Amino acid sequence: xxxxxxxxxxxxxxxxxxxxxxxxxxxxxxxxxxxxxxxxxxxxxxxxxxxxxxxxxxxxxxxxxxxxxxxxxxxxxxxxxxxxxxxxxxxxxxxxxxxxxxxxxxxxxxxx
Amino acid sequence: xxxxxxxxxxxxxxxxxxxxxxxxxxxxxxxxxxxxxxxxxxxxxxxxxxxxxxxxxxxxxxxxxxxxxxxxxxxxxxxxxxxxxxxxxxxxxxxxxxxxxxxxxxxxx
Numbered sequence: 001x002x003x004x005x006x007x008x009x010x011x012x013x014x015x016x017x018x019x020x021x022x023x024x025x026x027x028x029x030x031x032x033x034x035x036x037x038x039x040x041x042x043x044x045x046x047x048x049x050x051x052x053x054x055x056x057x058x059x060x061x062x063x064x065x066x067x068x069x070x071x072x073x074x075x076x077x078x079x080x081x082x083x084x085x086x087x088x089x090x091x092x093x094x095x096x097x098x099x100x101x102x103x104x105x106x107x108x109x110x111x112x
Numbered sequence: 113x114x115x116x117x118x119x120x121x122x123x124x125x126x127x128x129x130x131x132x133x134x135x136x137x138x139x140x141x142x143x144x145x146x147x148x149x150x151x152x153x154x155x156x157x158x159x160x161x162x163x164x165x166x167x168x169x170x171x172x173x174x175x176x177x178x179x180x181x182x183x184x185x186x187x188x189x190x191x192x193x194x195x196x197x198x199x200x201x202x203x204x205x206x207x208x209x210x211x212x213x214x215x216x217x218x219x220x221x
Contacts, residue, residue, distance in 0.1 A: 004155075006155075040213060041213060042116070042199075042210070042211035042212055042213050042214070043156075043199070043201075043211040045208070045209070088153075090155050090156070092155075099143055099144040099146075099161060099203055100144070100146060100158060100161050101158075101209065102158055103148075103155035103156045103157075103158075104155050105154055105155045106153070106154065106155045108153075
């Protein structure tokens with residue numbers, strides 16, 4: 001089935017550790033995105049990539065890093081520099097030039 | 113700056129009781145207004161895209177409408193399985209997608 005797969009679904013991290021969230025899509029979409037969702041707030045854009053080997057910062061990129069080595073994959077690393085990393089992370093993708101984006105099932109990150 | 117405000121924050125209805133959710137927006141050069149449904153602990157599911165004032169789209173018990181300042185998501189004779197958070201987002205001339213905070217809808221049987 002075509003879709004966007006995020007893993008792991010739940011992740012616990014100790015303070016001071018980096019953690020990487022995986023996002024894979026088989027929709028042949030060119031653009032991929034990472035959003036963060038916190039209770040009572042709208043989705044906020046962390047990073048996006050419109051083409052392989054290129055990505056741009058979103059509104060809240062500090063403490064995060066990404067790579068786009070393959071069209072299908074857009075992993076997000078939450079570094080120890082992120083002050084408040086506990087949140088629900090959503091990966092999304094869209095076709096080139098398309099307005100509508102489609103989301104994965106999300107990953108819960110908890111810092112313990 | 114593009115902005116989206118959704119109201120109410122939460123809405124509780126009885127099964128079969130029709131109502132509407134509101135999404136007010138300010139944007140420079142609307143490139144699309146989007147509605148998503150999000151179940152607890154899941155990613156948002158795409159529902160509709162509207163592009164111009166006067167446009168309407170329907171899916172089962174849901175109908176989305178658009179004016180120059182707001183969009184409504186009308187829910188007709190809702191069922192308990194329609195319970196979810198409904199998200200509205202706009203894309204403006206800067207191509208950035210801006211989301212509202214969502215309306216949490218509960219349908220009681």
